[in-house]
Amino acid sequence: xxxxxxxxxxxxxxxxxxxxxxxxxxxxxxxxxxxxxxxxxxxxxxxxxxxxxxxxxxxxxxxxxxxxxxxxxxxxxxxxxxxxxxxxxxxxxx
Numbered sequence: 001x002x003x004x005x006x007x008x009x010x011x012x013x014x015x016x017x018x019x020x021x022x023x024x025x026x027x028x029x030x031x032x033x034x035x036x037x038x039x040x041x042x043x044x045x046x047x048x049x050x051x052x053x054x055x056x057x058x059x060x061x062x063x064x065x066x067x068x069x070x071x072x073x074x075x076x077x078x079x080x081x082x083x084x085x086x087x088x089x090x091x092x093x094x
Contacts, residue, residue: 001020001021001036002019002020003020003022003025004022005023008020011053011054012050016049017046017053018046018050019032019035
């Protein structure tokens with residue numbers, strides 16, 4: 001269980017691989033805890049779905065390929081239109 005804040009809802013889908021509660025919702029958090037405490041099968045299912053989601057979103061091969069492409073682009077000068085150090089404040093150089 002987690003709160004609906006920041007990027008958490010991208011990882012935890014309410015009722016699918018966990019429970020989401022509003023920030024500072026103490027009663028909602030207590031209810032989510034009580035649901036999971038009494039549901040061993042549900043905990044296992046949430047765990048399996050969470051693992052599958054992480055494996056889908058974050059894999060070594062996908063991350064490695066993405067990083068390799070980004071590094072290759074930097075080396076080849078694709079991401080910088082000006083020499084290093086010549087960017088203005090707030091300018092990404094793109």
